[in-house]
Amino acid sequence: MTAPALETRGLTLRYGGVTALESVDLVVRPHTIHALIGPNGAGKTSFINVCSGSASATAGTVSVGGRTRRARRPSDVARCGLARTFQNLQLFAEATVLENVLIGAEAQNGVGPLASLLGTPRARRSGRAAREAALAAIEFVGLAAERDHVAGALPYGKQRLLEIARALATDPAVVLLDEPGAGFNPQEKQELADLVRAIRDRGAAVLLVEHDMPLVMGVADRISVLNFGTLIAEGTPTEVANDPAVVDAYLGTDATEGLAS
Amino acid sequence: MMSPSMLLRSGGLVAVLAFAVAAPLMVSSRYDLGVLQLALINALLVLGFNFTVGFTRRLSLGHIGFFAIGAYASALLTTEHDASPLVAMAVGVLIASAAALVVSVLTNGLHAHYLTLATLGFGVIVQVVATNWIDLTGGSNGVLGIPVPTAFGIELVEPEQQYYLALALLAAGAALMARIRSTKLGRQAAALRQSERAAESLGIRTDRIKTLTLVLSAAYGAVAGSLYAHTYGYVAPDAFSFALMLTVLAMLVVGGPGTIAGPILGAVILTYLPEMARVGDEFWQLIYGVLLFVMVLWVPKGLAGLAQQAIALARRPPGRSASRPATEAVAR
Known part of the structure; x- marks a missing residue:
């Protein structure tokens, strides 16, 4: 069980x-x-x-x-x-849709700041994987067309969907x-x-x-x-x-x- | 393949670098060269301050404390213990980073004005220690006879040489900061700035982001402090007053917090401004105060933000405003 x-x-x-x-x-x-x-x-x-x-x-x-x-x-x-959304939206309002979800996708991938800075092979691999996961999550909630739009400029309903995509990106x-x-x-x-x-x-x-x-x-x-x-x-x-x-x-x-x- | 905007940016970067390299040849007096050197040291100091106030938008006002630690470490280690300036600078960076770690652990849970007041306290503590621990620091007489900086074992006696050392350190600092901004730490700092709750909810350990950015800012501050000590050959506690903190804050806010060019631009402008009209220090503090007020109210993204906005406006075809791609809205 x-x-x-x-x-x-x-x-x-x-x-x-x-x-x-x-x-x-x-x-x-x-x-x-x-x-x-x-x-x-x-x-x-x-x-x-x-x-x-x-x-x-x-x-x-x-x-x-x-x-x-x-x-x-x-x-x-x-x-x-556990991932969550917020009743009062908590988006990264100045970042794009993709950046919002990417931040979620890479948050728990275990790549440290130094590895990321140096661009180690593992960091690059994880970075590509995070980007793919982010794109998949954006597609999943139906925001593919708004991928490069700034989050704060999206209509309210799409902002809600973006929060869901960002939460899902943490798997x-x-x-x-x-x-x-x-x-x-x-x-x-x-x-x-x-x-x-x-x-x-x-x-x-x-x-x-x-x-x-x-x-x-x-x-x-x-x-x-x-x-x-x-x-x-x-x-x-x-x-x-x-x-x-x-x-x-x-x-x-x-x-x-x-x-x- | 380079996009037009990338071409524009790298073109601008090359022009600025060329100008900076040629600048010592264009000034006529040693005094003018001194102002240039001070502008570079200030730029490095403000660049470090950008890690906290610009990246995470945490108004941590102890930055001058790290500057002072770097300056005193260089001053004391080279005059009292015969350390080489390079070693002294490295030790200063380590001490300032350790101090930042302690400040960070104590203040990570604080927000807004509580954070500002607590970190302001740190800056005051450093200055008070420098003034009153006379056996160590020489008190308000300061430390005299600090040797000139060295690079690759060569003593940089000429001000031109010192200028190029400062320029090299500033360029390296700016390049590192640009790199950090575009990697995971930079994105997470931006996330923390825009919504700490959301960042936490995604599993980002925001305490670590706060600590790392404060340590980085302290390291930059200490390098600037060390350069300052070796360039002027003299440090004293009254150089590290709250007035300097206010100046550094004004430099960042005028230039554009969170950008790379902004802090450098702000530092250069506000280093030169007082040279153009020689009036009392109090007058300049007043001007900085007014500048802070005006910029925060009407130009919160600073001159760098204003420039981005102008470029975006110029590039937008007329009559199209429905969809908003990233660059335009960011510059709003």
């Missing part, structure tokens, strides 16, 4: 008197699109921050690809195989997508759903944090529901949609109508 792509055990986060997460156990299996939903303030952002290493858990563990780590820095987590075991559909129209959301499926089929697990219910229901293999920092339900989209606790506590009438459509 393969190790989970991402697993948290007893994950708890408190600041002062506020409990943002309370003993969250969550398992994201390989080759799975796992959605994390919950109303505003449910703890989704806290969960992402702890998993990606930007916040330290009060208690509990996070393991990526079966490796439990001591959370020190986000770069340590990334090197275990992650699990990709954490933080509200990737924010600001998208229905057509773009459809394309996003296809892209998320393609990421899974390419071999990475996806943890999708998203508000848009039809998008989540349409694309997720499994769904976990957070409310007030606690997991209140987990299962397939059908199971979660029919869970009375979820419907009562969280989804409400509007969203249930959304599901039916």
Whole structure:
């Protein structure tokens, strides 16, 4: 049996008197699109921050690809195989699309600054491989035509796709997508759903944090529901949609109508 | 095959180098040659400062401290311990790099004004030590009788020779910096500058990038300091004041942070400016202050950025603005 792509055990986060997460156990299996939903303030952002290493858990563990780590820095987590996008875009805005993705592709290739400076054969080989991986990732998200455009000048939707390409270029075991559909129209959301499926089929697990219910229901293999920092339900989209606790506590009438459509 | 822009750039580079090589032949007095030498030393100092403020956009204001360490290492090792100027320079670079390592470990977690204040403190500490550790540094009297620099075992007695040594070191420094900028470390420094969160999320150990760039900047500063000591034969603590830090900052900001030509251009211009109108130092500090203000507000990419922008504008066919290739938007 393969190790989970991402697993948290007893994950708890408190600041002062506020409990943002309370003993969250969550398992994201390989080759799975796992959605994390919950109303505003449910703890989704806290969960992402702890998993990606930007916040330290009060208690509990996070393991990526079966490796439990001591959370020190986000770069340590990334090197275990977790890549992420940001709800508020964090692009290298002055760099081109290719440069953005290349920075991701070469970040973990083990070539030191001196080897890179001297242009050793290994550094050159790794550099070519990184460039190919970057071009493949750009092609994969459909930005090949914008390869040499400056990231900051791209339309918003394409900037979101660029963040996904950059994350994929690190060849992650699990990709954490933080509200990737924010600001998208229905057509773009459809394309996003296809892209998320393609990421899974390419071999990475996806943890999708998203508000848009039809998008989540349409694309997720499994769904976990957070409310007030606690997991209140987990299962397939059908199971979660029919869970009375979820419907009562969280989804409400509007969203249930959304599901039916 | 060379593209037109590459041709233009290498043509410009050859012209600048030719001018720099011929410059000592064009000046009439020893004094003017002295100004040229100072311009080159300043250029190397500002180039080093560019590694932090230009590449990673971390405003680390302890740079004069590394300059002072290089100058004092050369001064003391050659006068007290009979070391050759070359060895003294190398030792100065090592000490400054070690100091940068310590400063970096202590300040890597700091951002914005906290970083600026802490590193400013480092510069002040170095100056205070130079002033008050009298047994070691001679206190405010400074160190006299520092020998002229050597190259390949030859004493460079003539100012022209010293000028060419400084020019060679500056050219090597600029070439190394250009190379670093185009390799992985340069890209990662640029990534850190634009989004530290994103850089970390990709697995880039941003602490290492901060440390490496600060050490490189300290090494350049120490080489400049060593040149300074051997060129003038005398160092004293008041040369390493905050006023010089402000001048170096103004040179970088006027020239164009993050570029290679910018720091050199800024250093040359702001070395010459005070020579053109001889008025008090306070007046020039005022001018630097105003320059900083104006450049940061209206020309944040400096003169080098302005030049790139002009070239991009000239090259763009009229009426095409929908798609934006890299060079144009970078110069925005």
